[in-house]
Amino acid sequence: MVSKSEFDFVIAGGGLQGSLLAFAISSLQPSARILLIEKQRQFCGNHTWSFHRSDLSDTTWKWFGGLVDKQWDGYHVELGGVTRHIPIGYGSVFSDQLSQKLVALRSTNANLTTLTGSVQRLEDQRLHLETGQQITGTAILDCRGLSHGDQPQPRSGFQKFVGLEVELEEDWIASTPCLMDDRIDQSDGFRFIYTLPISPRRLLVEDTRFSNTRTLDRTACREVIATYLRERGFTRYRVCREESGCLPMPYQRAPRHSQMTVGYRGGFFHPATGYSMPLVANLADRIASSPAADAAAVIAAFREQMRFQTTFSLWLNRLLFQLVTPTRRREIFRRFYGKLPASTIQRFYAFQFTATDAARIFLGRPPMGLTPLRFLQSFREKRCPAFPT
Numbered sequence: 040m041v042s043k044s045e046f047d048f049v050i051a052g053g054g055l056q057g058s059l060l061a062f063a064i065s066s067l068q069p070s071a072r073i074l075l076i077e078k079q080r081q082f083c084g085n086h087t088w089s090f091h092r093s094d095l096s097d098t099t100w101k102w103f104g105g106l107v108d109k110q111w112d113g114y115h116v117e118l119g120g121v122t123r124h125i126p127i128g129y130g131s132v133f134s135d136q137l138s139q140k141l142v143a144l145r146s147t148n149a150n151l152t153t154l155t156g157s158v159q160r161l162e163d164q165r166l167h168l169e170t171g172q173q174i175t176g177t178a179i180l181d182c183r184g185l186s187h188g189d190q191p192q193p194r195s196g197f198q199k200f201v202g203l204e205v206e207l208e209e210d211w212i213a214s215t216p217c218l219m220d221d222r223i224d225q226s227d228g229f230r231f232i233y234t235l236p237i238s239p240r241r242l243l244v245e246d247t248r249f250s251n252t253r254t255l256d257r258t259a260c261r262e263v264i265a266t267y268l269r270e271r272g273f274t275r276y277r278v279c280r281e282e283s284g285c286l287p288m289p290y291q292r293a294p295r296h297s298q299m300t301v302g303y304r305g306g307f308f309h310p311a312t313g314y315s316m317p318l319v320a321n322l323a324d325r326i327a328s329s330p331a332a333d334a335a336a337v338i339a340a341f342r343e344q345m346r347f348q349t350t351f352s353l354w355l356n357r358l359l360f361q362l363v364t365p366t367r368r369r370e371i372f373r374r375f376y377g378k379l380p381a382s383t384i385q386r387f388y389a390f391q392f393t394a395t396d397a398a399r400i401f402l403g404r405p406p407m408g409l410t411p412l413r414f415l416q417s418f419r420e421k422r423c424p425a426f427p428t
């Protein structure tokens with residue numbers, strides 16, 4: 040039983056941020072005593088976490104590279120009938136594999152302890168479990184993910200999706216991922232199909248929507264995916280796994296959390312893409328590169344460094360979900376991928392875009408289907424009604 044123990048790092052939540060912290064600290068400070076607490080029996084949940092290779096700094100890659108399950112040299116998009124190849128490396132981490140690697144790490148790093156339990160409350164150097172047990176540590180990091188209802192949610196649009204991992208009887212038509220193919224019905228906001236060819240006959244295929252509402256009809260999504268596969272000649276396949284999500288795409292700042300709140304709950308995600316990897320992996324690297332006593336200062340510095348990118352991304356979401364009507368939303372993405380250079384796209388995803396990149400992204404937005412009144416209303420306290428879909 041773990042009780043009254045002193046740890047250097049206590050990590051509440053064994054999802055993406057929590058597990059990457061465990062890997063980074065084990066690699067960069069092997070003598071640090073780490074406690075990782077997860078309420079589920081298995082770490083990491085059920086996700087395919089993808090990212091652009093350029094999202095990760097060279098120092099992060101040193102410990103992160105070994106966690107990557109699949110990499111591609113580039114990817115493509117199919118928007119408005121135009122195909123564009125984007126020569127930016129892309130990769131994926133599979134949550135079941137990451138969970139297994141974490142279990143293996145625990146057997147080689149005697150300073151890493153894991154605990155199945157539900158965290159009730161975190162204080163400066165003390166953590167309370169729901170059982171009443173208390174644990175002390177130098178740095179107590181809150182990595183409990185998206186919070187549900189225990190605080191006011193910022194106003195947002197939603198990126199919602201259902202993904203099926205399928206085993207095909209013939210090779211898939213492309214060897215690179217397709218991040219967006221908008222040749223599907225566009226009701227419920229901007230919609231596209233995302234395909235990830237894990238191997239020639241194993242494919243993750245997702246129906247994704249950028250919508251004003253959070254409701255998701257999973258049956259309808261599965262049918263859209265089946266139609267998409269059928270139209271490409273694939274009628275015989277086995278569904279091996281399903282994942283789904285509804286990620287808020289906020290256009291308002293989240294309420295302030297404690298300095299030690301990281302991961303999604305702490306605002307370390309890209310508001311305009313829904314990707315967390317660029318921020319959580321590089322933040323894990325920074326935290327693990329300093330003594331536990333400096334963690335709060337490291338997190339504050341990282342937060343400060345992403346201030347401009349966060350503000351601009353919230354603004355973009357406000358435009359996307361409150362100014363442009365859902366049926367015209369896809370024109371923004373057509374322009375983004377149709378006109379912008381790969382270097383701007385790369386920095387945008389990595390959350391390292393400059394003011395010049397921001398101007399490029401913003402200027403020339405097509406003035407179609409705009410609703411300026413709704414946009415102005417979105418700044419007021421009372422929530423705007425959702426767009427009709």
Ligand SMILES: Cc1cc2nc3c(=O)[nH]c(=O)nc-3n(C[C@H](O)[C@H](O)[C@H](O)COP(=O)(O)OP(=O)(O)OC[C@H]3O[C@@H](n4cnc5c(N)ncnc54)[C@H](O)[C@@H]3O)c2cc1C
Binds near residue numbers: 051077079087156
């Ligand atoms: C299906 C899906 C696919 C996605 N794909 C991508 C992608 O391709 N790339 C990308 O970058 N992002 C992706 N995202 C977003 C990304 O998964 C999240 O933003 C990311 O997981 C956030 O990391 P986190 O560690 O903050 O939270 P989580 O990964 O959600 O982890 C939080 C953990 O804390 C645990 N927990 C919660 N409360 C307690 C408690 N009281 N006590 C103990 N433990 C607790 C939870 O069980 C969970 O394991 C995807 C999301 C979904 C749903």
